[in-house]
Amino acid sequence: MADTRLIQGRYRLLDLIGRGGMGEVWRARDESLGRRVAVKCLKPLSPGHDQSFTRVLRERFRREARVAAALQHRGVTVVHDFGEHDGVLYLVMELLEGRNLSQVLEDNKHHPLPVTDILDIAEQVAAALAYTHEQGIVHRDLKPANIMRLTDGSVKICDFGIARLGHDIGFTSRLTGTGIAMGTPHYMSPEQIGGEGVDQRSDLYSFGCVLYELATGAPPFDLDDAWAVLVGHRDTQPEPPRTHRAELPEYVEELILGLLAKEPDERPRDARELARSIAAGRSGATYVPTVVTPPVTGAGAAPPQAGADDAPLRPPAERPEQPASREPRLPSWTRGMTTGHKASAAASLRTTPPDAAAGLTGEWIPRSDARRPAEPVQPDRPTPPPEVLAALVSRHNAGLSLGRLGRWEEAGEVHRAVAAEREHLLGPDHPDTLASFYEVGFTLSRTGRAADALRQYERVAQGRARTMGDGHPDTLAARQETAYVLGQLGRHFEAHQVYTAVLAQRERAMGSDHPDTLRCRHNLAFNLGRLGRLEDSYRMAQQVATGRARVLGATHPDTLVTRYEVAYALGQLGRWPEALQTYREVADARAQALGPDHPDTLAARYEVGISLGRLGRSAEALTLYRDLVDDRTRVHGPAHPETLRARHGLGVNLGRLGRWEEALAEARDVCTIRERILGPDHPDTLVSHREVAVGLGWLGRWADALTEYRRVAAARERVLGADHPDALASRNDEAHCLEQLGRSTEAVELYRRVAALRQRAGGHS
Missing domain, CATH: 1.25.40.10 (Tetratricopeptide repeat domain)
Known part of the structure; x- marks a missing residue:
C-alpha cells in the first residue's frame, strides 16, 4: 500500500497522520476531484494468520464503511468512499483540521478544560448523537480519541468502527464472539461490560465518562488495572466531579452524574434530552430531567493540590471493591484485558x-x-509457544x-x-x-x-x-x-540519596568514565541545583561535560545536554555573560548536529534570549525572540506552548525597552491563547496574567492591574495553597499595587499576612 502511494488510480497518499491498532490514516489527494482527503487503511495480516479471524476483521471494516457513509450530519465525520486495493481495505473520509479530545487533554497536561469549552463540546456531541441514534446507530466506542475539535471550534464524532445498527443484533453478536475488543475499558457502560444488549443510552454513559475527564482531568475510574476499571464501572459510584474541582458548577456535576447512572433507565432517555439539560444549565433555567440521578456515596478526600510539576488532578488509584453477590460476573472476554493511559490517540485497548x-x-x-x-521461562510455568x-x-x-x-x-x-x-x-x-x-x-x-x-x-x-x-x-x-521521578515530584533530598548510592555502585563496577556513570553524575548535578547547592551543581556539571566530551565527543547530544546544564547553573549563580556564551555554543552545536529546527536547538536559542535580557541587552533579545517565534510557528504552530513561551519572552523585552503599549498587547494576546489551550489555572496562563498586570501598572492603570494581580493570587492559592512561594509572591504584587493606589492600610495588612504565612511555612519545612 505505502509503496504504490496511489489507491485505485485515484487517491494519492501524501503523509501519515495517525496509526492505531486497526490500521493507519493518511493525508491524501483525490486526483479525480482535486481535493484533500483522509484515507484509513486496514493493516494487512500475515498469510499464516487464522482465516476466520481475518474474515471477521474484513467484515467489521466493511461494516464501518457502510454505516459511516450513511451518516450526513455536521457533527459526524463524512465518509466519501470505501473499497479494497491490492488486498488492503480502505476508507476515504473528509480531512479534518484540528485535535481530538485526547490530544486536547494531552496538550493541556491533563488539566481540566474551562467550563465553557466543556459545555460547548457537550452541546455539539449531544446533537450529533441525537442524529445518529435516530438513525438506529449506536457508536459503542465513544471516547476522547474519537471526538475531534476542529480549528474553527466545531466538534465531530469519528470512527464508527464498532457501531452497530440497532436492529441488526446477529452481526454484532458474531463479532463479540470472536473476542475482538468492543469498546475501551475507561469509557464502557456497565451493560456493555456485562455482555448485555446495548442501546443509545450506552453511548450516553460513555459520553458521561468523557465529560468527567474533561471536567476533572481524569476519567471516573482512573486505575491502571483493567479488571478494576471494569468492576468500577459496574459496581462503584463515581466520585462527584466537584470533589476534584470545587469550582465546577453544580449543574454540570449533576449532568455528568446523571449520564453515569449504573442503570440505563436512570440516565437521560436520549441525546435530545441531554441537549435540553445542557441548554437549560447554560441559560440558568431550571430543567428537571426525566431521570433520577443515583445517590453518590463514599465521597473521597479533598482534591489534591497541583504541584509545580503540573501534575494532573486525578482520583486516588484505589481498586474498587467487588461485591460477591453482584451478578452477572464480568464476561469471559474481559480476562487478560490490559489498560494504560486513558485519553490517548493510540489504538483501543485490546x-x-x-x-x-x-x-x-x-x-x-x-x-x-x-x-x-x-x-527461559520459570520452571513452574508451561512454556509458551x-x-x-x-x-x-x-x-x-x-x-x-x-x-x-x-x-x-x-x-x-x-x-x-x-x-x-x-x-x-x-x-x-x-x-x-x-x-x-x-x-x-x-x-x-x-x-x-x-x-x-x-x-x-x-x-x-x-x-x-x-x-x-x-x-x-x-x-x-x-x-x-x-x-x-522523585525529582519530578519535588522530592529532591530523597532523589539525592538514591543518586548518590547508585553513583557509588556504578563507579565501583563500571568506572568513572562509563556512559552510564556519567549519566548518573549528570542527574546528580541537576538535582544538586534543585537543592540550592548551586556551586556544587556547577562544578559537577562541568566535570560531567568534560568527561562526556572525552568519551562521546564534544558535539554528542549527551555532551550538549550537560553543557546546557552548565549554562543553567551559571545563570543561577548570576554569571550571565558566561551563561550566554555557553548557551550560544550549545545552540550552534545543536544546529549542526541535530538541525536548526530540532526542539533542543530551539530550546537553547530561547535560553540565549533569556540571558540577553538578564544582561540588559533587550534589543538583541527582541530580535532573537521575533525570529524564534517565526521558527516555532513554522515548526509547531501558532498555539503550541513553546511558540507562546517565545512570544511571552518577546513581550517581556518590549516592556524592558519601555514599549509598554506593545508589551501589553502581546501579553494579552498570549494570555488569551494560553487560557484557551492550557486552561485558566495553568502556570503559564497565570504568568501571562501577571505580565498583563505589569504592563497595566507601567501605564499607570493601577486599578486594572489590581484586578489581574488578585486573579493570579486567587488562582495560585486555589491550586498551590496559600503558603506556596508563588502564591505569596502574587499577594506581594497585590500589596504593592494597593500602595500605588494610595490604599496603604490594606497594603500593610496584606504584607503582614504574607509575612506570617512565610514564617509559618518556614517553620513547617
Whole structure:
C-alpha cells in the first residue's frame, strides 16, 4: 500500500497522520476531484494468520464503511468512499483540521478544560448523537480519541468502527464472539461490560465518562488495572466531579452524574434530552430531567493540590471493591484485558487473548532489532509457544520505536499490554516482564505522570534486585529512574540519596568514565541545583561535560545536554555573560548536529534570549525572540506552548525597552491563547496574567492591574495553597499595587499576612 502511494488510480497518499491498532490514516489527494482527503487503511495480516479471524476483521471494516457513509450530519465525520486495493481495505473520509479530545487533554497536561469549552463540546456531541441514534446507530466506542475539535471550534464524532445498527443484533453478536475488543475499558457502560444488549443510552454513559475527564482531568475510574476499571464501572459510584474541582458548577456535576447512572433507565432517555439539560444549565433555567440521578456515596478526600510539576488532578488509584453477590460476573472476554493511559490517540485497548491478534499489534513491517531473545521461562510455568514470545518481542520493539519518535502515549499503551501478557506467561520477576514494566515507567515519566512512574520503577527495582542482584546494571538503571521521578515530584533530598548510592555502585563496577556513570553524575548535578547547592551543581556539571566530551565527543547530544546544564547553573549563580556564551555554543552545536529546527536547538536559542535580557541587552533579545517565534510557528504552530513561551519572552523585552503599549498587547494576546489551550489555572496562563498586570501598572492603570494581580493570587492559592512561594509572591504584587493606589492600610495588612504565612511555612519545612 505505502509503496504504490496511489489507491485505485485515484487517491494519492501524501503523509501519515495517525496509526492505531486497526490500521493507519493518511493525508491524501483525490486526483479525480482535486481535493484533500483522509484515507484509513486496514493493516494487512500475515498469510499464516487464522482465516476466520481475518474474515471477521474484513467484515467489521466493511461494516464501518457502510454505516459511516450513511451518516450526513455536521457533527459526524463524512465518509466519501470505501473499497479494497491490492488486498488492503480502505476508507476515504473528509480531512479534518484540528485535535481530538485526547490530544486536547494531552496538550493541556491533563488539566481540566474551562467550563465553557466543556459545555460547548457537550452541546455539539449531544446533537450529533441525537442524529445518529435516530438513525438506529449506536457508536459503542465513544471516547476522547474519537471526538475531534476542529480549528474553527466545531466538534465531530469519528470512527464508527464498532457501531452497530440497532436492529441488526446477529452481526454484532458474531463479532463479540470472536473476542475482538468492543469498546475501551475507561469509557464502557456497565451493560456493555456485562455482555448485555446495548442501546443509545450506552453511548450516553460513555459520553458521561468523557465529560468527567474533561471536567476533572481524569476519567471516573482512573486505575491502571483493567479488571478494576471494569468492576468500577459496574459496581462503584463515581466520585462527584466537584470533589476534584470545587469550582465546577453544580449543574454540570449533576449532568455528568446523571449520564453515569449504573442503570440505563436512570440516565437521560436520549441525546435530545441531554441537549435540553445542557441548554437549560447554560441559560440558568431550571430543567428537571426525566431521570433520577443515583445517590453518590463514599465521597473521597479533598482534591489534591497541583504541584509545580503540573501534575494532573486525578482520583486516588484505589481498586474498587467487588461485591460477591453482584451478578452477572464480568464476561469471559474481559480476562487478560490490559489498560494504560486513558485519553490517548493510540489504538483501543485490546481484549483478545495474547496470541489472537499479533498480526495487528506489531509493526507493519516485521523488525528484528529485539533487545535480547526471550530468556527461559520459570520452571513452574508451561512454556509458551515460540511464536507467542516472538510476537511479544516484536511488539516490545514497536513500543520502543514509538518512544524514539516521541509518541509516548502510544508507546505506553503498547508496553502496558506487553507487560501484562509477559507477566501472565513468564511470571512477574522474569527479566522480560520487568523490562516491559520498566518501559511503562519510562513512558509515564515522559507524560507527566511521575507518581505512577515511581510505583512502576520501584516495582522493577525490587524485582531486579531479587533476581539479578543489587549491583546489576539493570537494577541500577531502575533505581536511577526512581531518583529521576522523585525529582519530578519535588522530592529532591530523597532523589539525592538514591543518586548518590547508585553513583557509588556504578563507579565501583563500571568506572568513572562509563556512559552510564556519567549519566548518573549528570542527574546528580541537576538535582544538586534543585537543592540550592548551586556551586556544587556547577562544578559537577562541568566535570560531567568534560568527561562526556572525552568519551562521546564534544558535539554528542549527551555532551550538549550537560553543557546546557552548565549554562543553567551559571545563570543561577548570576554569571550571565558566561551563561550566554555557553548557551550560544550549545545552540550552534545543536544546529549542526541535530538541525536548526530540532526542539533542543530551539530550546537553547530561547535560553540565549533569556540571558540577553538578564544582561540588559533587550534589543538583541527582541530580535532573537521575533525570529524564534517565526521558527516555532513554522515548526509547531501558532498555539503550541513553546511558540507562546517565545512570544511571552518577546513581550517581556518590549516592556524592558519601555514599549509598554506593545508589551501589553502581546501579553494579552498570549494570555488569551494560553487560557484557551492550557486552561485558566495553568502556570503559564497565570504568568501571562501577571505580565498583563505589569504592563497595566507601567501605564499607570493601577486599578486594572489590581484586578489581574488578585486573579493570579486567587488562582495560585486555589491550586498551590496559600503558603506556596508563588502564591505569596502574587499577594506581594497585590500589596504593592494597593500602595500605588494610595490604599496603604490594606497594603500593610496584606504584607503582614504574607509575612506570617512565610514564617509559618518556614517553620513547617
